[in-house]
Amino acid sequence: MNTDDNTADALSGRTRALLDLGGWPVRRDRLAAERVALVVAAWQAGARNVAELARAADVSRDVIYDDLRRSGINPSDPQTKKESVMPATTQQVSARRRLLQQVKTLLDSDRGLGALVEFNGRPDLGDTEKAVQMAWSRALVALHGRDRAARVYSGYARDRQRDVARSGLTLTSWDSLVLDTKPVGDWTRDIHGFLCVVCGGTFPSVLIEGLDPACQRCARENTESPEEAAPLWRAYSHHAFVFPGALREELPKGESTVTVRFDTEEHREYTTGDVGLFFSDVTSLPGYVQHSTQVFGENRDAPTAVIEAHTEHDGRGFDITATFTYDPLPEAGEPHPYGFRFTAARLTPTHPAPGAPAEYTDVYAMLDALINGLHGDAGTTTK
Numbered sequence: 001m002n003t004d005d006n007t008a009d010a011l012s013g014r015t016r017a018l019l020d021l022g023g024w025p026v027r028r029d030r031l032a033a034e035r036v037a038l039v040v041a042a043w044q045a046g047a048r049n050v051a052e053l054a055r056a057a058d059v060s061r062d063v064i065y066d067d068l069r070r071s072g073i074n075p076s077d078p079q080t081k082k083e084s085v086m087p088a089t090t091q092q093v094s095a096r097r098r099l100l101q102q103v104k105t106l107l108d109s110d111r112g113l114g115a116l117v118e119f120n121g122r123p124d125l126g127d128t129e130k131a132v133q134m135a136w137s138r139a140l141v142a143l144h145g146r147d148r149a150a151r152v153y154s155g156y157a158r159d160r161q162r163d164v165a166r167s168g169l170t171l172t173s174w175d176s177l178v179l180d181t182k183p184v185g186d187w188t189r190d191i192h193g194f195l196c197v198v199c200g201g202t203f204p205s206v207l208i209e210g211l212d213p214a215c216q217r218c219a220r221e222n223t224e225s226p227e228e229a230a231p232l233w234r235a236y237s238h239h240a241f242v243f244p245g246a247l248r249e250e251l252p253k254g255e256s257t258v259t260v261r262f263d264t265e266e267h268r269e270y271t272t273g274d275v276g277l278f279f280s281d282v283t284s285l286p287g288y289v290q291h292s293t294q295v296f297g298e299n300r301d302a303p304t305a306v307i308e309a310h311t312e313h314d315g316r317g318f319d320i321t322a323t324f325t326y327d328p329l330p331e332a333g334e335p336h337p338y339g340f341r342f343t344a345a346r347l348t349p350t351h352p353a354p355g356a357p358a359e360y361t362d363v364y365a366m367l368d369a370l371i372n373g374l375h376g377d378a379g380t381t382t383k
């Protein structure tokens with residue numbers, strides 16, 4: 001993208017028009033992703049006639065078959081047609097709702113105006129709170145995958161931005177902005193709205209024209225005065241959530257996968273899901289050692305995984321034994337299976353002193369104990 005044009009006229013003319021045009025395929029692909037979500041939702045609500053789905057969506061039956069298969073549903077399998085999936089659907093909806101609830105718990109006390117010089121010291125958050133927020137944010141990304149975590153966070157951030165807009169806070173000088181930070185990815189992948197709309201390659205720090213996120217340089221070039229720009233809300237741990245997104249053809253891979261080698265030499269690829277929390281390639285836990293991983297079960301479409309591991313930070317540590325069960329159905333609106341779902345975990349404190357093991361069947365309660373045990377005020381758990 002050429003942003004070296006020196007005159008504002010050039011940017012608001014030819015380059016602007018090309019940028020607007022470049023945004024169209026993103027919207028087109030988003031519409032296709034919405035169709036997939038609606039098709040899967042209709043299927044899970046019991047509409048299992050492909051011809052009927054095709055008529056309702058005004059597309060060919062091939063498109064419906066393709067949408068369902070991309071979402072891990074085999075529409076030709078008579079067993080799939082019969083089985084009821086309503087309980088699983090209820091569970092899937094609650095997975096995303098729980099994530100949003102946790103994001104609120106985590107970020108509601110964060111003023112989120114760190115791009116402003118006066119807020120840059122983050123007087124609202126102490127060092128321990130920052131460490132806990134960062135650890136939680138990274139754990140949520142490992143637990144939910146980057147796409148879902150980014151989607152929920154960016155929705156929440158838009159709501160918080162409305163509070164900033166209502167407050168009427170504008171800039172009085174460009175000097176009140178902290179310097180922009182590191183550039184990220186290709187802007188056409190920015191399905192979560194994290195990048196500068198003009199150059200697409202830098203974290204935005206302000207909103208221009210009321211709604212377009214822009215980096216400081218582009219904002220200066222495209223506005224008459226700083227008063228036309230509003231500060232942009234973002235959490236202390238914002239960059240943990242940033243994921244520029246995936247293009248439509250890459251969406252099935254919006255979640256990472258793991259390959260399991262069974263003893264019969266069979267190799268199978270599974271969507272990671274919650275087990276990312278405890279896989280050494282994906283985990284955000286400090287000082288992490290994965291001692292063993294076992295995947296077993298009669299049904300290889302829904303196997304069980306058991307992981308034994310250890311994590312430690314700053315003289316505190318836990319032994320972990322965790323169990324997950326594979327869920328081949330997608331979370332509503334997502335074009336890949338949910339993946340391994342958390343079943344239970346046992347945490348045994350090893351440092352600073354060995355302690356009694358505690359069992360958890362709720363992944364958030366387990367994370368609360370783990371994160372506060374590793375990063376929080378020693379010996380206390382919040383909530």
Ligand SMILES: [Zn+2]
Pocket residue numbers: 196197198199200201202214215216217218219
């Ligand atoms: Zn920019």
